[in-house]
Amino acid sequence: MPRTVSSLLLRACLLFAGGLCAFTATALETVRVGFQQSGTVQWELQLMQELGLAEREGVRLELVPLATKDATHIALQGGAVDVVVDDWLWVSRARDEGRPYTCVTHSLAAGALYARPDSGITRLADLAGKKLGVAGGAVDKSWLLLRAYAQKTLGVDLAQQVEPQYGAPPLLNQLALRGELPAVLNYWNYGARLSAAGFREVISMRTVLTGLGAPPGLPVIAWVFPDEFAAQHGETLRGFLRASRAAKQALATDDAVWERLRPLMQAANDTEFRSLRDTYRQGIPQHVGPQDALTASRIFALLARLGGEALVGRGTTLATGTFWTGYAD
Incomplete structure (x- = not known):
């Protein structure tokens, strides 16, 4: 095949391929x-x-x-x-x-309540009289649900039983790791880091939700x-x-x-x-x-x-x- 014809065919193929790519890109x-x-x-x-x-x-x-x-x-x-x-x-x-x-x-993915291994907290009732880190604020839904669960299972309002310390999730983790907070109610990804550091999961929000009658x-x-x-x-x-x-x-x-x-x-x-x-x-x-x-x-x-x-x-x-x-x- 003459070089000129071959060159023309190659250019045509490249132009076609380029046009096809351009079409695909614009189609997205x-x-x-x-x-x-x-x-x-x-x-x-x-x-x-x-x-x-x-x-x-x-x-x-x-x-x-x-x-x-x-x-x-x-x-x-x-x-x-x-x-x-x-x-x-x-x-x-x-x-x-x-x-x-x-x-x-x-x-x-829901959070959980985590406690330091040296805190003596193994169940919800053990929180009485202790500081508790709470991610978010006073109307964070996990905190409200945990309070409702405690009211249902223990007959107490956790807000009156503990000293809630509201804060940003990473700050609460730092305070807990330094020993300034014995327990933290935190979001799942921060809780996973606490778990890896040896913290005990006291109760998960999934358990709380189930206990309150929430569907799976x-x-x-x-x-x-x-x-x-x-x-x-x-x-x-x-x-x-x-x-x-x-x-x-x-x-x-x-x-x-x-x-x-x-x-x-x-x-x-x-x-x-x-x-x-x-x-x-x-x-x-x-x-x-x-x-x-x-x-x-x-x-x-x-x-x-x-x-x-x-x-x-x-x-x-x-x-x-x-x-x-x-x-x-």
């Missing part, structure tokens, strides 16, 4: 995901990117790291991002206030997005959620993928790394979908009674549409 629809830099959701998001799970679903992820939880709220409400992770209680409250957000369950599989946090985004980009959103589920499946079954995430996890040692991995896996839901609304609604009334408007807003029941009906697996 972008989902902007805001996440708290210190949180654990970035583990899943990074894996989605590294394994190309979103691209397989026709989605290009644009990851937007943010400094705080409040910053994720601001970014979502200001239209800077399309999706964040938050509490479904926040979604219900927003809907009651006329801000139409909806959600799909992301994780069932209660959502804790969810992917949150505006109704408008779901209406206009429903198939793109479903692709993102399918990619999320694929990442969770890999995290649930493949130890090797965790090695990719190890730098993000900032585990102090192998024990802490395994504790974070195993605790994360316990929070992966088997299935997600609109049925989660029924599960959440059954605990909403209790939370509304315990925390009042400061926790749930002016709603007395879970707001209609809190959980998106457009996706199930």
Whole structure:
């Protein structure tokens, strides 16, 4: 074949391939995901990117790291991002206030009450007269639920029995590790680090919820997005959620993928790394979908009674549409 013809054919093939790549790139629809830099959701998001799970679903992820939880709220409400992770209680409250957000369950991971091994605390009753670190504040839902459980099982109000020390999760961990707090009620990822350091799990929030009559599989946090985004980009959103589920499946079954995430996890040692991995896996839901609304609604009334408007807003029941009906697996 003459060189000129061969050259023309090669150029044509390159142009075709380039055009195909350009078409593929433009075919991907972008989902902007805001996440708290210190949180654990970035583990899943990074894996989605590294394994190309979103691209397989026709989605290009644009990851937007943010400094705080409040910053994720601001970014979502200001239209800077399309999706964040938050509490479904926040979604219900927003809907009651006329801000139409909806959600799909992301994780069932709940915290626990942890005690120093030298504290003498092995059961809830042993907290009497002691300091207790409480992540969040006086209306943190885990604290309110633990108080309700103590009232039901022991007939006491923990707020009157202990000296609650409210604070940020990492600060409470530091105080507990230094021996300044004998026990801490903290979120799951901080609890996993305490467990790796030899702290005893006194009672998990799963046990608390079961004792209060909550159904199994209660959502804790969810992917949150505006109704408008779901209406206009429903198939793109479903692709993102399918990619999320694929990442969770890999995290649930493949130890090797965790090695990719190890730098993000900032585990102090192998024990802490395994504790974070195993605790994360316990929070992966088997299935997600609109049925989660029924599960959440059954605990909403209790939370509304315990925390009042400061926790749930002016709603007395879970707001209609809190959980998106457009996706199930």
